Structures are given as structure tokens and as C-alpha cells.
Amino acid sequence: MNSHIMPTYARLPVCFERGEGAWLWDSDGKRHLDALSGIAVCNLGHAHPAVTAAIALQAGKLVHTSNLYRVGLQETLADALASASGMDNVFFCNSGAEANEAAIKLARKYGHGLGVCEPAVIVMENSFHGRTLATLSATGNRKIQEGFEPLVSGFVRVPYDDADAVSAIDNPNVVAVLVEPVQGEGGVRIPSPGYLKRLRELCDQRQWLLMLDEVQTGMGRTGSLFAFQQAGIVPDVFTLAKALGNGVPIGACLARGTAAEILTVGKHGSTFGGNPLACAAALAVLKTLGEENLVQRAGILGSAIAANFRTEFGSNPHVREVRNHGLMIGIELDRPCADLVGLALAQGLLINVTAETTIRLLPPLILDNAEAQLLVGQLAGIVNAHTIQNQ
Ligand SMILES: *Cc1c(COP(=O)(O)O)cnc(C)c1O
Numbered sequence: 001m002n003s004h005i006m007p008t009y010a011r012l013p014v015c016f017e018r019g020e021g022a023w024l025w026d027s028d029g030k031r032h033l034d035a036l037s038g039i040a041v042c043n044l045g046h047a048h049p050a051v052t053a054a055i056a057l058q059a060g061k062l063v064h065t066s067n068l069y070r071v072g073l074q075e076t077l078a079d080a081l082a083s084a085s086g087m088d089n090v091f092f093c094n095s096g097a098e099a100n101e102a103a104i105k106l107a108r109k110y111g112h113g114l115g116v117c118e119p120a121v122i123v124m125e126n127s128f129h130g131r132t133l134a135t136l137s138a139t140g141n142r143k144i145q146e147g148f149e150p151l152v153s154g155f156v157r158v159p160y161d162d163a164d165a166v167s168a169i170d171n172p173n174v175v176a177v178l179v180e181p182v183q184g185e186g187g188v189r190i191p192s193p194g195y196l197k198r199l200r201e202l203c204d205q206r207q208w209l210l211m212l213d214e215v216q217t218g219m220g221r222t223g224s225l226f227a228f229q230q231a232g233i234v235p236d237v238f239t240l241a242k243a244l245g246n247g248v249p250i251g252a253c254l255a256r257g258t259a260a261e262i263l264t265v266g267k268h269g270s271t272f273g274g275n276p277l278a279c280a281a282a283l284a285v286l287k288t289l290g291e292e293n294l295v296q297r298a299g300i301l302g303s304a305i306a307a308n309f310r311t312e313f314g315s316n317p318h319v320r321e322v323r324n325h326g327l328m329i330g331i332e333l334d335r336p337c338a339d340l341v342g343l344a345l346a347q348g349l350l351i352n353v354t355a356e357t358t359i360r361l362l363p364p365l366i367l368d369n370a371e372a373q374l375l376v377g378q379l380a381g382i383v384n385a386h387t388i389q390n391q
Pocket residue numbers: 094095096097098100128129130131180184185213214215216217241242
């Protein structure tokens with residue numbers, strides 16, 4: 001099994017063949033409730049008819065031409081994203097790591113424009129920005145960096161959710177701050193309410209670019225199209241990927257003002273980036289999010305699910321906290337709980353555990369109320385049985 005695949009993943013012994021909405025069917029025909037959406041990718045669920053139709057139509061027309069020519073759908077998608085976000089320009093790529101690479105390159109070039117010879121970016125402890133050399137160097141997790149030294153230099157690390165620590169940085173090389181509005185891989189960590197606003201003020205005072213990694217939080221997941229819209233700020237740069245194409249690979253680095261003019265002819269590129277197929281999928285995603293009112297639904301459903309979990313776990317002393325920002329939901333236990341993934345899988349429920357002790361749920365935004373109830377009941381049963389049995 002997997003004999004010719006590099007062993008970079010500890011894969012669960014299940015293979016899915018078909019999906020519909022919040023459900024996946026494995027090769028034995030067994031049905032699973034997907035509370036992870038392919039890690040915040042399939043926000044519209046599996047095989048959403050609007051996305052399927054857009055992909056099929058475009059695949060039959062034109063898949064790729066390269067960026068040596070104008071790409072009409074790319075221009076249309078950039079317009080839609082710019083008007084939805086308040087940004088001026090978009091660079092398209094194929095993944096979250098690439099989108100963050102673009103942001104880091106943009107910050108460095110911005111710094112050189114200011115006369116800073118070795119520009120540096122402030123990044124956070126516990127963060128995740130991807131697996132390329134620059135993005136793993138920006139990532140605040142030694143396990144991800146180990147074995148790949150020398151790391152890319154030019155990052156200054158501070159604790160997350162600590163604006164004072166950012167304020168205390170007195171380093172003339174700093175030109176930007178890169179931060180996740182909610183840390184996803186880091187354990188669904190939600191910063192205190194004024195955090196992004198303070199970072200915005202600090203960046204304004206010091207001419208730093210505020211760059212948000214919205215690869216996981218973006219596209220409606222947190223209850224607004226982009227998480228920064230709930231923080232009452234606008235970043236200079238932000239990145240998207242995961243749910244942008246509902247599974248068709250596409251990433252984006254968006255910027256406004258002077259930051260939007262930094263990456264000029266010849267300074268960055270991507271062969272596949274923003275090809276007609278990926279853009280058709282992303283346009284269908286944006287349209288469907290609007291038509292089905294799914295962004296608002298993510299906020300309402302997320303709060304309801306979290307409240308129901310709090311009720312279910314009210315008398316379980318091993319559950320430290322249930323937290324959520326829209327449909328990014330974390331259930332933190334008082335112990336490592338990676339075992340729960342296999343136990344849930346056996347019962348036909350797909351969940352994830354991150355940062356060792358936190359169950360992470362990223363259900364699709366199209367989850368209906370009955371499915372939400374099923375998710376809460378089933379997972380609460382598994383967690384309560386497991387923690388009480390093993391106390
Ligand atoms: C998943 C993720 C990335 C990396 O995206 P890839 O598409 O796997 O390269 C970067 N940042 C955040 C916040 C993510 O959640």
C-alpha cells in the first residue's frame with residue numbers, strides 16, 4: 001500500500017470514492033460525515049452542483065493558456081475579490097504556501113524600496129504558513145522546520161495575541177507583520193478582540209505592512225467572507241487559498257495601496273497561477289456563497305454548534321474549552337487526543353486533532369441543522385466515553 005508514494009503523511013486506512021454535500025463514501029460503500037471539509041477546503045461541501053457545472057463547462061472550453069496572455073476569467077475573479085475585500089490588486093498562484101511566498105517577497109521588495117537592505121517580517125509563535133522554505137521558516141513550529149536548516153532568514157518571532165510584544169520590537173529591519181486572524185494548525189487559537197486593531201495601529205505608526213494569512217480563515221469560514229472584516233480593520237496584504245476553489249487548487253495574494261504596486265513585471269510569476277479552470281471554480285464559489293447566504297450561516301451555525309458542545313461537555317472535567325470563530329471550532333482537552341480521530345472514523349465521522357490536545361472541526365458551510373446535531377451528538381459521545389474511560 002502506498003509503496004511508491006513518499007511517506008510524508010501518516011494516512012488513515014480509508015479511501016474515499018465519492019462525495020455529496022457533507023458526506024463521503026469510502027471504497028467499502030460506507031458513509032462518513034465530513035466535519036473537516038478536506039481541511040477547510042470544501043466549504044461548499046463535496047460535488048456542489050454549481051461548482052461541478054462551472055468546472056465541467058470550463059474544462060470543455062479552455063483549461064490553460066499561461067500568463068503570457070490576458071486571462072479573462074482571472075480578470076473577472078480579481079475584480080470580484082478586490083471589490084469584496086477592498087484590495088486593489090491580486091496575484092494568483094496554486095496554494096497557500098505560494099500565496100504566502102508572494103506576500104513575503106512583496107514585503108522584502110517593499111523594504112528595499114524604503115532603503116532597508118535586509119528586510120525582516122514579524123511572525124508569531126505557534127503559527128503555520130506552509131511548507132516551502134520561506135513559509136516553513138515563517139512558521140512557528142520547530143517540528144516543521146527540523147531537518148531543513150538553514151532556514152530562510154529575515155523573520156522576527158513574537159508570541160501570538162501579544163500586541164505589546166510587537167510594540168516592543170525595536171529593529172530597523174522590520175518592514176511587515178504576518179499573522180493569522182485565527183491560528184488554525186496551531187490549535188484553533190482565537191486572539192483577544194482588540195489584537196488585530198492594535199497591530200493595524202502599530203503598522204500605521206511604523207510604516208510596516210500588515211499582512212494577514214487568511215488561507216484557512218478566508219472564504220466565509222469565520223462568519224464573514226474574510227476574517228479581518230469582523231476585526232474592523234483592513235490589511236495591506238492578505239492571502240487566500242484552501243476554500244477559494246472548493247478543492248480546485250488556487251491561491252491568491254491580495255494587496256492595496258502602495259503594496260499593490262510592488263510586484264511589477266518580471267518580479268514574480270506562476271505557470272499555472274490563475275488559469276481559466278481554477279478561476280471558473282473560484283467564481284462559482286463566490287457566487288454560491290452569496291446566493292446561498294452561506295457566510296452568514298457559518299457564523300450562526302458555528303455559534304450554535306459550539307453552544308451545543310458546551311452543553312454536552314458541561315460535566316466533563318477533561319474538556320478544557322470549546323472555542324469557535326464561525327465554523328472554525330476547537331475543543332481542547334486536558335490530554336493528547338490523537339486517538340479520537342481513529343475512533344471517530346470507525347463510527348463514520350471525520351474529525352482532526354491539532355496541537356496534540358485540540359479537536360479541530362471545520363465542517364462545510366452547507367451543513368444542515370440535522371447534520372450539525374448528528375455531529376455534536378456523535379462526537380460528544382465519543383469524547384465523553386473516551387475521557388471518562390481513560391481518566
Ligand atoms: C493550510 C495553510 C497554509 C498552507 O497552504 P497549502 O495550500 O498547504 O500550501 C498556509 N497558511 C495557513 C493559515 C494554512 O491553514
